[in-house]
Amino acid sequence: MEIDNAGYFGNGWGSRNVQTEPYMSNGTAQGIIRISGLTKDFGNLTALKDVNLEIGQGELFGLLGPNGAGKTTLISILSTILPPSRGTAMVCGHDVRTQQNAVRRAIGIVFQDPSLDDELTGEENLDFHGRLYGMRAGLRASRIDEVLALVDLSRRRNDQVKTYSGGMRRRLEIARGLMHRPEVLFLDEPTLGLDPQTRRKIWNYIRGLEESLGMTIILTTHYMDEADRLCSRVAIIDRGEIVALDSPGNLKARLGGDVLLVDISDHNPEFEEKIREYGDVRGVNIQDGRLVLTVKRGESFVPRLFETAQALGVEISAVSMRKPNLEDVFIRLTGREIREEPAIEPKDRVRIYRWGRRK
Amino acid sequence: MGTTEVNFFGTVHTLWLREVKRFSRNKGRLFGSMAMPALFLIVLGTGFGSVFRYRSDTSYAEFIGPGIVAMSLLFSSMFGGMNVLWDKQFGFLKEILVAPVSRVAIMAGQTMGTVTTSMAKAMVFLVALLIGGLVKSDLQGIFLALVFMFLISASFVSLGIAFASRMTDPHAFPLIMNFLIMPVFFLSGALFPLDRIPGWLEATTRINPLTYGIDGMRFALGAPYQFSPLLNLSVLLLFWIGTTLAGGLLFRKMSV
Numbered sequence: 001m002e003i004d005n006a007g008y009f010g011n012g013w014g015s016r017n018v019q020t021e022p023y024m025s026n027g028t029a030q031g032i033i034r035i036s037g038l039t040k041d042f043g044n045l046t047a048l049k050d051v052n053l054e055i056g057q058g059e060l061f062g063l064l065g066p067n068g069a070g071k072t073t074l075i076s077i078l079s080t081i082l083p084p085s086r087g088t089a090m091v092c093g094h095d096v097r098t099q100q101n102a103v104r105r106a107i108g109i110v111f112q113d114p115s116l117d118d119e120l121t122g123e124e125n126l127d128f129h130g131r132l133y134g135m136r137a138g139l140r141a142s143r144i145d146e147v148l149a150l151v152d153l154s155r156r157r158n159d160q161v162k163t164y165s166g167g168m169r170r171r172l173e174i175a176r177g178l179m180h181r182p183e184v185l186f187l188d189e190p191t192l193g194l195d196p197q198t199r200r201k202i203w204n205y206i207r208g209l210e211e212s213l214g215m216t217i218i219l220t221t222h223y224m225d226e227a228d229r230l231c232s233r234v235a236i237i238d239r240g241e242i243v244a245l246d247s248p249g250n251l252k253a254r255l256g257g258d259v260l261l262v263d264i265s266d267h268n269p270e271f272e273e274k275i276r277e278y279g280d281v282r283g284v285n286i287q288d289g290r291l292v293l294t295v296k297r298g299e300s301f302v303p304r305l306f307e308t309a310q311a312l313g314v315e316i317s318a319v320s321m322r323k324p325n326l327e328d329v330f331i332r333l334t335g336r337e338i339r340e341e342p343a344i345e346p347k348d349r350v351r352i353y354r355w356g357r358r359k
Numbered sequence: 360m361g362t363t364e365v366n367f368f369g370t371v372h373t374l375w376l377r378e379v380k381r382f383s384r385n386k387g388r389l390f391g392s393m394a395m396p397a398l399f400l401i402v403l404g405t406g407f408g409s410v411f412r413y414r415s416d417t418s419y420a421e422f423i424g425p426g427i428v429a430m431s432l433l434f435s436s437m438f439g440g441m442n443v444l445w446d447k448q449f450g451f452l453k454e455i456l457v458a459p460v461s462r463v464a465i466m467a468g469q470t471m472g473t474v475t476t477s478m479a480k481a482m483v484f485l486v487a488l489l490i491g492g493l494v495k496s497d498l499q500g501i502f503l504a505l506v507f508m509f510l511i512s513a514s515f516v517s518l519g520i521a522f523a524s525r526m527t528d529p530h531a532f533p534l535i536m537n538f539l540i541m542p543v544f545f546l547s548g549a550l551f552p553l554d555r556i557p558g559w560l561e562a563t564t565r566i567n568p569l570t571y572g573i574d575g576m577r578f579a580l581g582a583p584y585q586f587s588p589l590l591n592l593s594v595l596l597l598f599w600i601g602t603t604l605a606g607g608l609l610f611r612k613m614s615v
Binding site: 079080082100101102105109111113114115116117118119120128129131133160176 | 366370449450460
């Protein structure tokens with residue numbers, strides 16, 4: 001799978017070292033999260049390589065990348081679960097290495113894997129959390145009512161978590177992350193393995209949080225549409241490095257033009273070479289046996305596409321056109337796709353099964 | 360932020376409360392965990408009691424009574440401590456470890472919670488023994504027995520936490536059961552007196568801390584005993600301190 005990277009991405013954007021422009025909203029002088037030169041090694045494996053990033057207060061920030069890109073590692077370092085190998089990370093002005101408890105008090109986190117006590121009720125899980133964070137009884141009670149209402153779980157509050165569905169558990173975990181009103185909320189793959197309806201619901205909650213509470217939210221995802229719909233800014237991470245950082249709109253706009261999906265009878269290098277020579281073609285790529293072209297103006301390019309095909313005896317069975325999405329941006333930057341996974345990964349299935357026979 | 364500095368005892372209480380809530384909720388597990396000691400007491404006590412008499416004034420059931428209480432403590436404490444492994448497996452430990460509280464407090468709370476539930480189960484046996492007339496003791500004796508029971512329970516909970524902190528796979532549970540818990544129980548003099556067994560067997564029972572716990576309980580509950588109560592108490596105290604340090608150290612170093 002070759003990708004035409006020369007020229008178009010040569011001037012600054014496609015290079016691996018992306019300049020991070022601090023995003024400042026509501027006049028904040030400094031980012032609520034400041035990361036510089038952050039590196040994490042696991043033995044010989046470098047999970048994060050010299051990450052520089054600044055996130056402003058009140059941002060809904062997305063870390064987008066395939067599984068294993070380093071998103072969870074970054075979140076783990078920011079939430080003091082893992083120590084960094086090199087570099088510094090400041091959360092709300094506290095160093096994650098030396099001021100762990102101050103960082104822990106300031107953040108809330110919803111882990112990628114389930115982390116509820118399924119023998120306790122929903123309310124008890126929240127109460128446990130509130131106690132651990134030193135909240136007094138009165139505040140705990142009122143906050144429990146508040147966050148349960150927010151995620152529509154008030155009616156199930158006295159049921160044990162083991163009777164909850166996957167989506168309800170996820171919502172309860174989000175509610176729990178909000179219990180102590182953190183300044184920064186981390187959501188690690190908040191909709192992984194959920195059905196489309198539940199995903200949309202959770203997106204609404206997340207958006208609501210940002211709008212009504214002004215909370216800084218950092219979410220990781222490998223779902224393109226999730227990052228696109230939710231985030232004000234996105235960092236695309238690949239193999240431990242940030243390869244692009246901007247708003248989803250700008251990222252797509254820089255790709256420019258339209259994406260043409262062309263079904264051809266068989267692979268023809270000469271045909272691809274010819275297409276590449278046209279000035280308004282910005283990318284040629286093969287994806288699932290299909291030719292994917294990024295062109296300036298799709299409508300005017302299609303006639304020329306057919307001419308070229310006819311001249312070379314290539315048979316085109318179908319052409320479709322769409323606007324570029326973040327997936328296209330990712331492919332353009334890395335030459336690879338972010339694979340969409342099935343709704344429930346086999347690993348999770350095992351986990352759910354084991355959950356059922358706990359002790 | 361709405362939160363204040365969390366104190367040590369607040370955290371201990373929170374963890375303790377969780378254990379007690381889980382315990383009170385699951386009646387099935389409560390009875391399940393008491394089945395084996397009950398079986399030992401009733402079947403072995405009656406069965407062997409017909410052929411075995413330790414002393415003229417002591418029936419076999421009276422002899423093994425305190426040992427069965429200790430058995431219940433050993434099993435539920437060790438497995439209770441190892442429940443940390445399930446919390447690790449099912450992610451709940453992350454929720455605990457990312458909270459702004461000290462790990463020592465977490466470990467202490469986890470221990471106190473499991474000791475409470477283990478003692479509650481063991482006390483059901485103790486009361487049954489008292490009602491059945493298999494234990495002849497006064498209030499002081501019972502209080503002393505409770506001290507021994509606490510030390511046995513707290514030690515094995517800490518040992519369980521120590522193992523769970525190092526392990527990653529709950530499939531090792533049967534291994535621990537077969538190669539640690541069962542030998543510790545069978546080589547503790549719970550089922551037979553130590554003064555008539557061959558030297559090699561006696562030597563192995565003597566290095567087993569549970570032996571001293573059971574002997575101490577026998578003293579407290581008016582059954583025939585062998586060592587001085589002070590020796591029993593000292594050995595058990597040392598064992599408790601040792602396991603608590605080991606458990607605490609490994610728990611602090613654990614990563615999730």
